[in-house]
Amino acid sequence: MSVPTEATALWAQSTVDARFDALPDSVVAQVKRNVLDACANAIAGSRADGIDGVHRLQNEFGGAPETLVLGFGDRLPAPAAAFMNGTMAHALDFDDTLDEGPTHVSSSVVPAALACAERRGGVGGQELITAIAYGEELMCRLALALEETPFITGWHPAATQGYFGSALAASKVLGLDETRTLDALGIAYSQSSGNTQCIMDGEGALSKRLQVGFAAQGGVLAALLAEKGLTGARKSLEGKYGLYNVYHRGLYDRSMVVDEIGERFELMGLSFKITPACRATQYFIDPALQLVRDHGITPDRIAAIRLFVPNEEFFLTAPLDIRRTPRQTVHAQFSAIYTVAVSVLRGNPTIGNFTPDGITDPEVLAMTSRISASPDPALAAAFAEGNMLGSSGGYANHPAVEITTVDGAVHTSRPLVNGAKGGPDNPVGWTELADKFRDCAQNAAVPVDERAVERVISVVADLENVRDVAEVIDALTAASGAVTVQ
Numbered sequence: 001m002s003v004p005t006e007a008t009a010l011w012a013q014s015t016v017d018a019r020f021d022a023l024p025d026s027v028v029a030q031v032k033r034n035v036l037d038a039c040a041n042a043i044a045g046s047r048a049d050g051i052d053g054v055h056r057l058q059n060e061f062g063g064a065p066e067t068l069v070l071g072f073g074d075r076l077p078a079p080a081a082a083f084m085n086g087t088m089a090h091a092l093d094f095d096d097t098l099d100e101g102p103t104h105v106s107s108s109v110v111p112a113a114l115a116c117a118e119r120r121g122g123v124g125g126q127e128l129i130t131a132i133a134y135g136e137e138l139m140c141r142l143a144l145a146l147e148e149t150p151f152i153t154g155w156h157p158a159a160t161q162g163y164f165g166s167a168l169a170a171s172k173v174l175g176l177d178e179t180r181t182l183d184a185l186g187i188a189y190s191q192s193s194g195n196t197q198c199i200m201d202g203e204g205a206l207s208k209r210l211q212v213g214f215a216a217q218g219g220v221l222a223a224l225l226a227e228k229g230l231t232g233a234r235k236s237l238e239g240k241y242g243l244y245n246v247y248h249r250g251l252y253d254r255s256m257v258v259d260e261i262g263e264r265f266e267l268m269g270l271s272f273k274i275t276p277a278c279r280a281t282q283y284f285i286d287p288a289l290q291l292v293r294d295h296g297i298t299p300d301r302i303a304a305i306r307l308f309v310p311n312e313e314f315f316l317t318a319p320l321d322i323r324r325t326p327r328q329t330v331h332a333q334f335s336a337i338y339t340v341a342v343s344v345l346r347g348n349p350t351i352g353n354f355t356p357d358g359i360t361d362p363e364v365l366a367m368t369s370r371i372s373a374s375p376d377p378a379l380a381a382a383f384a385e386g387n388m389l390g391s392s393g394g395y396a397n398h399p400a401v402e403i404t405t406v407d408g409a410v411h412t413s414r415p416l417v418n419g420a421k422g423g424p425d426n427p428v429g430w431t432e433l434a435d436k437f438r439d440c441a442q443n444a445a446v447p448v449d450e451r452a453v454e455r456v457i458s459v460v461a462d463l464e465n466v467r468d469v470a471e472v473i474d475a476l477t478a479a480s481g482a483v484t485v486q
Contacts, residue, residue, distance in 0.1 A: 004258075007237040008182060008186070009235075013178050014262055015134045018130050019130065020464070023133055026268060031132050034105070036456075038096075039460075040437040040441070041092060041107065042071060042088040042111065043440050043480065044351060045089060045090070045091035045092050047444065047445050050091075055069070055445075058076055063077035064077050067082070068473055068477055071446065078220050078224070079220045081115050083213040083216060084213065085111035085114070086108050086215060089212070090104060090213070092276040093276055093278055095273065098139075098143055098266075098269060099271050099389040103157040103161060105140060106132075106136065107162075108162035108212050108216040109136050109165045109169045112219040113128060113132050114469070116170045125465060129464060131169045135167075136267045137265055138165050139162065140267050141256055142257065143161060145244075146251070147252055154195055156195055156198075156211055159192075159194020160193065160194050161215075162219070163215045164237075164243075165215075165219070166218065174223050174224075174227055180226045184219075184222045184223045186233035189236035191221075191222065194211040194212075194215070269424050271423040272436075274348060279420075280336070280389060281335070281336050281340075283395045284336040284339065285420075287395075287399065287413030294411075295411050297405060297411070299344055302403060302405060304371075305341075305402070305403050306371075306401070307340065307402075309379065310376070310379045317336055320373070325365060333354060337371045341365075378398050379394060396417055400413055401413040448480070456472075
């Protein structure tokens, strides 16, 4: 009886053999959306809390100015730039999400691929798309295969799996052979880490955004080290002490990881955010807005709002005082209470609602005091199985929000059968993502010329026909301004 080829080797071989012409048109279109969205999030994230300090520190370290830092316009060594861009792309929690995973994907893979493309030079748009497609697909498969959610294991999959996706994409961009790609994945595993404690118990630590940056940096570093001949573990996914056995107690579906590589693309299930907050908050925002619209409820008529959650310790509603009265941006980003309050008052939350001034808005805080959370046993079961989001269970079958008006009327939301806005069953299109890019550019650390913004949108839309990714980098450089670090 033959022994199945270990998953890491299968992915290394499949990625080296991958060709652009074999990618479905839908995947090409999805990757272009992912690139535009990741760059938009990084540019806007350049003004997020703590980013200025990270940027100054990286410049203090110095090094070859080889790769663009989005939003700032300067250049750093490839791993450092990937770290900056990955951290910024995740900083506003505006990055794409695999609802069924759950994990964030493009915020680590795209910065890693762009950094290696600029460092190498002469990389075509089709090469970049193929590399990103396989790096992101690996991340999606790794997440979907898990039989326990991150809320049970404590690992932050956008980080732990981001090292692998970034390393695979970086290896493909650099043109590494199968052996070197396998080494890069092994070196990535040696660095892989990241936890969810930073968002639990109301901690709101800025290290959450750093973890994704570390993954982007680690992927680039792994590929570059492998290129120089450094070796890594060859069975980093399924070995005795590989990722799944060490981090996840062997609880995973192998078929999800290895079946139909290059034929079935789970990255088509990615959701694009329209709110700069935890993706799960959209599952409360949408029903709240639906109730307000359907029943003509004005803010002054709201007596109370109840959110249905899996348990009393649900991270988007507990601790209650932090979720009602955020002390810092991260508290608000992970608060269903805060985001629903903003929604019924102003509509879908925007970047401005998560600034220091935004999170202290007296009108919003007055509304949060009227919002509570109630555990729902049906949601608890879906939460434990990891299918609370998306269209397979949880809020697809159960209401999320109840609004009581001052006259005593009680209005309960309908289940989100098609998922929350931005998901594959309730999508946003290229036009909406282009508008998001324009809005994000207005929040860059350095003012951006409108013509430069439109140039980026145009070039990325035609990415498969770009002969040299330098054209994309040039457009992004112009859309990132230029800053002198003191």
